[in-house]
Amino acid sequence: MRIALLTYSTKPRGGVIHTMELAEALDRMGLQVCIFALNKDGGNFCRPIACDYRLVPTQPPPKAIDRVVKQRIQEYVDYFSQHREDCEIYHAQDCISANALIMLRSQGYPIPHILRTVHHIDRYASPYLQTCQEKSILLSDRCLCVSRYWQQELKRLYDIDAPLVFNGVDTQRFSAIKNGSEAVLKQRLGITGNPIFLTVGGVEPRKNSIRLLQAFARVLTDCPRSQLVIAGGITLFDYSEYRDRFFSEAEKLGIERGKQLLLPGVIDDRDMPVLYRCADSFVFPSVKEGWGLVAMEAIASGIPVVTGNIPPFTEFLTPEQALLVDVEDIAAIASAMQQSLDPQISKTLIQNSQSILSRFTWENSARMHLQHYRQALSNG
Secondary structure (H helix, E strand, C coil): CEEEEEECCCCCCHHHHHHHHHHHHHHHCCCEEEEEEEECCCCCCCCCCCCEEEEEECCCCCCCHHHHHHHHHHHHHHHHHHCCCCCCEEEECCHHHHHHHHHHHHCCCCCCCEEEEECCCCCCCCHHHHHHHHHHHHCCCEEEECCHHHHHHHHHHHCCCCCECCCCCCCCCCCCCCCCCHHHHHHHHCCCCCCEEEEECCCCHHHCHHHHHHHHHHHHHHCCCCEEEEECCCCCCCCHHHHHHHHHHHHHHCCCECCCEEEEECCCHHHHHHHHHHCCEEEECCCCCCCCHHHHHHHHCCCCEEEECCCCHHHHCCCCCCEEECCCCHHHHHHHHHHCCCHHHHHHHHHHHHHHCCCCCHHHHHHHHHHHHHHHHHCC
8 A cells, every 4th residue: 555645834733743743653554655745945844754755846925825725736736747656545634735636636647545634624715715625625535534523513514424533642752851952942042931831833813822912911910020932833824914913912911022922933843842841831722723733742741731621622631631721711811821830730730631642642543544544445
């Protein structure tokens, strides 16, 4: 069995990390797997890949998001049209790569089986983007989901029965064991406060960044030396209007960027496990996630987690393992941030949450995927 895993980027977003980790786990099982990724900056993946991969060349994007997506789909089509890949399973991790595979098949390119992992479903104002999303779901041979919530949504919205495949976390990379590099990273990023609140994903509506900022302002009243670190931020979409509102709110609240608020951008892959260990609390009040890989990474890193009392978080976390809050309630987020600093609460949350790590491994995820690949092949 030769498996092609397709993703829209080489940058460390959730779906891309899922692709990389799944591919390497399948490779360790002895399967022939190759990652295909749109290479948007002429660089490479955020870390070395321990399996076969291909970087699909791209051109600078236009400004309009519809045209960006259309161009990215065509770049995938052009690449495969010029490079024959004899794979039995073509597994798309996103709307762009799924649409490219569907288009290639319509043009006669031999693609026996198209699988599409639906990490989450969006509601687009753009008719073109909405159509792309629906085509990627309805015209793939089989959809997979990483959470029960999105599995149920696929059934409700499209009457599709999608098997469940879990995500995982690499406990060899993410652990609570400090190695001395924490002080160096703190100095480089300007992390000087106490306590340190960390979140990952950049400033965007889905990450609930403005409410998090407002909650942090309340925490500063009692903990004036606190710092909020918002790492990451690479995205396909233009959230400049939301970011302008975010920084306007920060100015109004008297939160100074570079002092109480740090935005280091995308963190080098080798530094990401270190950054978790630099934090006292991981705060992730996101309003929509496919799974929430970063919450699992924080747990593996031995820090308490504050996140939403909504799926998918409630599918793998209990109130004894994380502080689960109403993501629309600024006071509740602030209160949970402060509770996470209590030594006894923090210790209890960390101890209780460790038990989930043995269940959610990439090896378990790979075995689940392999079962569905075999089913696809046996169904012809």
